[in-house]
Amino acid sequence: MNHYFSEKPEIKSEKKTIKYTIQNKKFEFITDNGVFSKSKVDFGTDLMLNEFLKKNKGLEAKKIKILDIGCGYGVVSVILKSFYPEISITLSDVNERALELSEENLKKYGINDYHIIKSDAFEKITEKFDVILSNPPIRAGKDIIFKIYSEAYEHLNENGEFYCVIQTKHGAKSTQKKLMEIFKNCDTVTIDGGYRIFLSKK
Template sequence: MSHYFSEKQDVKSAKKVINYKIKDEKFEFLTDNGVFSKTKVDFGTDAMLRVFLDENKKLGNIQILDIGCGYGVVSAVLKRFFEKVKILSTDVNERALELTKENIKKNNGKDDFEVRKSFVFENISENFDIILSNPPIRAGKQVIFQIYEESFSHLNKDGKFYCVIQTKHGAKSTQKELHKLFGNCTTLAIESGYRIFKCVNKK
């Protein structure tokens, strides 16, 4: 049986459209079987986006990585709010990547984005100013911690890493690991058992 972090999906396709609203902006996302949170935008991603938008009122021509992009919620939302940012959306799930392409274009009407297949940072060589992650819990702790470690090494100086994780799924061990890597880890919010962390690469 394939999981949402598998390359190929063996479940039959059954596309559907879901609606999403954030900060008075309305979005429509195409989802499908075999992708994470196919029936609605998951609480963790929504919480992370709201906190991110509260903290970042304006962003110019910077490089953002949406790692483990799923069907492209984070990428599409950030592209709507910050037109000048350059976003790279990556995932290992080929079905999710196709949906991401459709959803960014559907919600923003532009082609100035890149969607790339990559397991963690396997096909990512460049550095970024901001990296956002809602890590794939089912992929296991080793994969999640690999995302944290490689995010640190792929951030520009003073670059920021944002992530969301449930307390019951290891938020405290995540916080400890992030602090070890970055030398800092701020808890921006705790909502319904989810924690949103921010780290800054000061090295």
């Protein structure tokens, strides 16, 4: 069965371009069958990005390390590198088609300084980061999602931040409880359209 978290999607490739605007900047992304939210940038990712940009207005000149875990076709990384050119960005996903699209989308915007890792969650990731952002794969099940949260903690530098987005009806309360258990803190950054953005600090 094909999921967007399949390693090699079997569904036939059919690339297309979608439009996306954030903070008055216009973007276009190449997407395809077999990747998450292929028809438009999903509401949760959009909400997380907008909240991150609001909270990090002075980040433009900082050389911090950010991990985009489960990067899909690269929306988070393209947006963050466009707003904060000095950051070091690492993208990871288990889906090979998603990783190829991420590279295409990064290069489309002239972004060449990035690291891409094919990894099932944190399996192949050894570095530590200042910020990790995640729109976790709900359909993969709670055990996998909770493993992402605990391993995110292990892969953060001291004072590092973990942002995640989750639909209220898809287990926001259990996510909040788990993040409190792991990080000993969990701020609800915003609630909008049935989604919640959580922020935990190491």
